Amino acid sequence: MSFLFATVAAFALCLAIEFGLGDVPERASRKAGDLAVRLCAYGLILLFWFVFSWRPWLAASSCVLTVAILHLVSRLKRAVIGEPLVFSDFALLPQVPRHPQLYYVPPVTSPRIAGPLLLGLAGIVLWYRIEPSLLPASAGAAVAAVAALPLGLAALIAAAGRGPLGRRLARRFPRPDVEGDLARFGLPASLIAYALRWRAERARPASVAASATVRAPGDAVVVVIQLESFLDPERLGGPHLPAMDLIRARASEYGRLRVPAHGAYTMRTEHAVLTGRAAGELGFGVFDPYLASGGNEPDSLARAARRNGYATIFVHPFHRDFFQRARVMEAFGFETLVMEEAFADAPRVGPYVGDAAFGARVRAEVAARRGPLFLFGVTMENHGPWKPGRLPGIDDPLAQYLHHVAAAGRMVEDLVAALTGLDATLCVYGDHAPALPTCRPGFGDRATDYALFRFGPAAAGAPRRVDRTADDLGRRLRAAIGRDAPSPHT
Structure with a gap:
């Protein structure tokens, strides 16, 4: 029951963030189908965090914090370069500590970054001690549960690239339309869906040379x-x-x-x-x-x-x-x-x-x-x-x-x-x-x-x-x- 209450509270807060403080709150869709896609994205984020702790309120809080941070970063990015956050930005994250001089962010060793990180880690450790885990008591059931949830998420991701689920996702997101999809489905859903669609496209056979015609050299x-x-x-x-x-x-x-x-x-x-x-x-x-x-x-x-x-x-x-x-x-x-x-x-x-x-x-x-x-x-x-x-x-x-x-x-x-x-x-x-x-x-x-x-x-x-x-x-x-x-x- 605590998992259900935590999930409802997390979903309500995530919707409030997107409709009130999100990147495009004035254009956010309230249609039932669009809301369902938003809730599915929140659910995936919540389950992702739940995998690491099996503590429903910690996972719910992490889900809300994730949605809030995504929108904050997206708004900051839009103010600088005119675009919201996109899924491919996450692939650039490893470059930030390697090349900090290229970005408007202090290094990890800066007190402005290290301080909040250490406080956050301390808060998580304290939360682990306060909130009980929902893992089964028996060792065998606990191991099965710990393995089943991430495997289930992995299977869901794999299914999103093909078959009925992949076709449904392609119908919802046939082509990139960042601003339109952000207003309809919200930022977390768009990030997840775009990443899955990109993954499915990337799995297709590589293109071959369109033209292998050999010509005489032009200018020297x-x-x-x-x-x-x-x-x-x-x-x-x-x-x-x-x-x-x-x-x-x-x-x-x-x-x-x-x-x-x-x-x-x-x-x-x-x-x-x-x-x-x-x-x-x-x-x-x-x-x-x-x-x-x-x-x-x-x-x-x-x-x-x-x-x-x-x-x-x-x-x-x-x-x-x-x-x-x-x-x-x-x-x-x-x-x-x-x-x-x-x-x-x-x-x-x-x-x-x-x-x-x-x-x-x-x-x-x-x-x-x-x-x-x-x-x-x-x-x-x-x-x-x-x-x-x-x-x-x-x-x-x-x-x-x-x-x-x-x-x-x-x-x-x-x-x-x-x-x-x-x-x-x-x-x-x-x-x-x-x-x-x-x-x-x-x-x-x-x-x-x-x-x-x-x-x-x-x-x-x-x-x-x-x-x-x-x-x-x-x-x-x-x-x-x-x-x-x-x-x-x-």
Whole structure:
């Protein structure tokens, strides 16, 4: 009976949180079917915690606390980057203690984190001593009960990916609709359902190469640089950037680049450019394409370039394990990875390798080539967070950002100078807008800036502005790595 009372109390409090304090309380659905889905999610969370204690009120309290924390984190995330919490965010949690400088959270050793954690653990130990367990008295029955509950939950998860339960789940959640599903079913139910749908999609047979056509190499050098948090600083009220004059005067094409996220999720834009796949093609893997596919794609720019006879190099002055980049880039088709260890002696600008050192390495790779070269690089200098202590004498976040974006502009100018006279293509673009107080979510319709330069025999006429999506830019670049490849400009 205590389990029933605890469950009813937990469900009531969870509904109160979602309808009163949740991420979208003003749009929360009260329909019976939608409420049933919410309650099922609460039940799964409660049973998950019950597995560890067999104490109903402890499990109920943990369930309510879980729902409250999920909504708190979701609201905080929405305020910074304009998106609610999604299931793939949990896969990024191991990166937080390994790379705390990348996040707006103190390390685990900070009193602000360690204190509440220790108090919470002490409270749980005390609760274990106060509330009696519901485990059967006999040892055999207790062992059977302890084993049966987690096995039952595991069986339920397995059944959700196939059969009648899987089909019912697919009918409820046919495709990602984060805001709609959050309003209908609530945050916990959406997180669980999306994770199950992603798991079912991932279990399908891997795609095979969509096109293995071998073409003659295109331009002798193709360099694509993803600039961290780059956009024209004048859009943020900053000073004029000389590189923007160079872009408008000499780029074959330039304009706004509509990217899949604001302030974060670099991998979404990176994936779109390298594969040319639109968000609608990715199913529930759209939130983190690297987690979903691990680079196992129908095709990529690097793979196509290798087929056409190019050496393929990936340059990124950061850890190999971040976003699983080393493994993903090798799967994409990059033969050579130039990563953090290659920049061990490079000067830092703030906490990261400066764009000047990054650009020098790119130019060195171009100079050392022995045949056609496709190089894809990802800068790091202007990665957030921008906070006091990052740069000597500059504590304002926007001022820090503008300092770094000026360095990115100079690096672009140096690359243009180095490639002038070669049979080459240079593409530079911003992965997303910066998560700054002066650049709120939704700024510029999630648009950064890009430029496409053509040098040598391929040099085009007058520059023209062409606004694109990130995946469209990836398809456009196919023309540079294969002489007969079409340019499916849209």
